[in-house]
Amino acid sequence: MSTRPTLAAVAARAGVSPSTASLAFAGSPKVAPATRERVFAAAAELGYAGPDPLAASLRRGRSGVVGAFIGERLLYAFRDPVALQLLDGISEVLSAHDVGLLLLAGDVGRPSTSQIARIPLDAAIFATCGLEDDPAVEQLRARGVPIVAVEGPELEGVPMIDIDDRGGTRDLARHLHDLGHRRVEVVTMPLRLDGTRGPVTPKRRALAHYRDVRHRMEGVEDVFGPVPMYETPSNAVHEGAAAGRVLLDVPAERRPTAIIAQSDVLAAGVLQAAAELGIRVPEDLSVVGFDGADLHWLAPTQLTTVVQPSAEKGRAAARAAMELVEGGTPESIVLPVSLRIGTTSGPSPSSDRTARR
Amino acid sequence: MSTRPTLAAVAARAGVSPSTASLAFAGSPKVAPATRERVFAAAAELGYAGPDPLAASLRRGRSGVVGAFIGERLLYAFRDPVALQLLDGISEVLSAHDVGLLLLAGDVGRPSTSQIARIPLDAAIFATCGLEDDPAVEQLRARGVPIVAVEGPELEGVPMIDIDDRGGTRDLARHLHDLGHRRVEVVTMPLRLDGTRGPVTPKRRALAHYRDVRHRMEGVEDVFGPVPMYETPSNAVHEGAAAGRVLLDVPAERRPTAIIAQSDVLAAGVLQAAAELGIRVPEDLSVVGFDGADLHWLAPTQLTTVVQPSAEKGRAAARAAMELVEGGTPESIVLPVSLRIGTTSGPSPSSDRTARR
């Protein structure tokens, strides 16, 4: 009573050897139906719920758990609809394999390294965080835990699931350029998670941690050349709004005619700031985002943005992880993105002016 | 090379017994500093990253993983800010214990039971789902995995973390009653996850799955008596909006003067519907919610709502889980909630009319 029955006990009760009992539970076709029944009956009598996952894991060398590394704490990371979609995609594939999804949130000051040491992981997916100088990477490698990176930096032997951040932003920028915009500014996601807010200096830029952020900066520059950029400390609506206020609350002639936000969430914040300041979108100002997140509450406004396959990114990452666990060597992949023109971008007001003159 | 070094190998190299090496890695004070150093040096030479968590888990009988059961798939569950806060609270406490948080999302048609059989869990927290007739409960019990329920039904030997849903809603209802509202309708969260949408019939109500939903219905009735209720199939903004359109798009004299939404998210949807229909809030209509979620994008509107300690709920649940793992028997607790009056509730327009006449 005090202690749970073991497979051996069940086997004894059923009058078979532990090996046969094990086979029976594994559903092996090698065991005779009658025997299988006897084993199950014995298990039922003893209240045995099936093989202990821990013991099975040790023997198999697999824990059935894949870890997803989230840079920030859950609460902030999940303000980001893309992160959610990503995780949802991961979860979908993993659960189809009966594998569990473990969340490793980088809590402030607490490196997740001590968790890694204690928790059995079959593979790790770096989901929404740069992994350049993350000590966890070293530790996982030493442990032999395979790693998959989502929009991380290239790492020896680490398959990467990427999207065409640069190309997508380039399309977006070109769209604005075609509309006559010349005074364009960028609101960036955090270059790294240290709470910095403000104009991006070259020095700051050199510290950029995240691959996607860098590529989205470059995509703009491919079209417009150097452009003022403003960094937010967190990819959240209110930070977008704060940035928007700074960039927009200036004399109209110095105001940008278009703002390229590096995410839809930030773009939504900029829209908010514009509304507060009585700036009409898209008449006075074009605002574009990135992600194609469904910001239901923005309706009926439709953001001009670059749609990325967030969920598919997650599924691909999970598939790669499973393949690594099986001993395979999955390829890095780059998923395509597509421009979606909404109601927040229009002809540049200054180009109108020039035309009229 | 092909195979990872074991503790035994490290011990051999350091010239000590496996037991001593184990003690050294565990940081036991019983091992002499010099010896410890020797062990660590040997480990470094061999590229040994520390004891294998799987083996350690088996021996200890603990996996260091706690599962959180999410009723829906991740994507939908996390539209709900309360679920997020809850998970964040859980994660906070667990990671302080170096314990991992595993997400078990009930994907459509795929009961998580097969995952449970394969994944080693130390405890399970039923986070955002009813567990009345969940087969997972039976399975976990058979396995001896302790369970904590958050706003679940009372279950023998399962500590429950609850909030005062009924009392909170009662305060909310009284607030509206005091403002003169008499024609009140309720927008409910799903009574169970089967996609049902529409007026709540007594028959339907008998099927109600979720404790919090039931209590929030009762709280309203404590003040207003029987009240028309309208069920949404999912706790999401657009569903709130859909419900709002149905309830509000009727001749003004049949329109409710106040709508009590069972969550802030639904309330936000109702606000959206009201705006679409040109109904002013709070002049023509009061809208109240529940949760105290920070819907940043609602600003500057401030929802009248009941603030619940979502994150604390998560922390409490995680603490209870840890206590269960340690063999303790944590108590069920009920956390307090508080009314927060915002800008979306005001005097009933019909009471104005009556007064004027």
Add this chain to the structure above:
DNA sequence: GCGGGGCATCGAATCGATTCGATCCGCGTC
């Protein structure tokens, strides 16, 4: 009647640590 093939079952090694009680050694004390 005997050899062989196939199917069901069994034995035993193994996965990699943890942990308790035992042992060993050096030193202080009477």
Add this chain to the structure above:
DNA sequence: GACGCGGATCGAATCGATTCGATGCCCCGC
């Protein structure tokens, strides 16, 4: 000089399954 004590280290059992190669057995065919 013997005894006792305490700190450091070691031996060996144990956690609970999985799995491969071996064994036993039955039946068929020659």
